[in-house]
Amino acid sequence: MLASAVIVFREVLEAALIVGIVLAATKGLTGSRRWVAAGIVGGLLGSAIIASSAGALSEAVSGMGQELFNASILGVAVLMLGWHTVWMSSHGREMAAEMKRVGHAVVVGSRPLSVLAVVVGVAVLREGAETVLFVFGVSASEDGGKLATVAGCAVGLGAGITVGTLLYRGLLAIPARHLFSVTTWLVTLLAAGMAAQAVTYLSAAGLIEIATQPLWDTSWLLPENSIGGRLLHTLIGYMDRPSGGQLIAYGATLLAITGLARMVGRQHA
Incomplete structure (x- = not known):
């Protein structure tokens, strides 16, 4: 729930700021x-079409290599999150300036x-498709089920619209x-956790058989299925019995996203 709330909040806030500008x-x-x-209505309709297509794809592959499908979805999500973070670090200001010039x-x-309808519609559609x-x-x-994901999306949507509106009206300091x-750091940590989870699915599918043994066990201190463990697992990808492969995927994703974002950000400074 928390992960979906963070993702939706970030994307909705970006769209709300563009609309506000x-x-x-x-x-x-x-x-x-x-x-x-x-433009907003058009962007939302386009996002709804993409969402229904994604749902149909998920139903079509249900039960057929589900671990491989989940790992693929996670891999694509990690790449998109990384690209999004790097792109925003270099083009965020340019995009805001372009919206002002259009207005x-x-x-x-x-x-x-x-x-106006075109630029707003494209912005909402882009953020909606990424969401x-x-x-x-x-x-x-996550293991919380569809209800938890939907609840998280609702919380993120409401928070994003509220904060965006307050920023537009100048009420939020x-x-x-x-x-x-x-949110960039939260999204980066979420992406790293997703990469580690993708390794878990690939191991379950028998595609990764190297470095699969747990390196340590902290389940006696903070079980991953406890409330605190689930919270940390969502926010920073915490694992109570991580394997070498999971840690490599986590660390490589974290270093790649932060390193590229800083490098590209300096070039556009």
């Missing part, structure tokens, strides 16, 4: 709100109002960059 840039322009609303161009009349994939990855790595710094 466009709204602020076109404030007072007759008809701009309707076009922005049309200004519409206000001065050099671009039609319909452009679908990431939540599928989370559901493959926390700078957006600090919020994204915290």
Whole structure:
């Protein structure tokens, strides 16, 4: 539940900030709100279509190499999370500046109002499509069931919309960059935990037979199935009996994402 809440909160907040920038840039322009609303609706409809397609794919492979399917979903989710983190570290400011330029161009009349629907729709669709994939990855790595995942998505959705609205209205004193710094680290740790879980599925499928023995056992101190263990497992990928393969996957993912994000961020500084 917590992992899906973090993912959805991050994605919804990004979309809300983009919408907020466009709204602020076109404030007072007759008809701009309707076009922005049309873009939001279009993006949500597109995301719903992608979600239904992903659900159909999951049902089609149910019972046929489920471990391999789960490992594949997790692998794709890890790659997408890593790419998303690295891309945002270098293009986040550029994207915000572009949204402001589009809004200004519409206000001065050099671009039609319909452009607002397009840029907002594409932004919502992009964040929605990423959310679908990431939540599928989370559901493959968690044992809480669909109800917990849905509840987490609802919490993340509500929190993202609320915080985005407060930031737009200037009621929240926390700078957006600090919020994204915290969520970036949470998402990076989630990705590392997913990579370790993918190794678990591959081992269960018999595709990995090296470094599968537990290196230590802390289940006597903090069992992974306890409340605290589940919380840490969700947030940082905690395992009470980790294997060498799981630790290699975890560490390599963590180093790759943080290293690439810092390198690309310095190049665009």
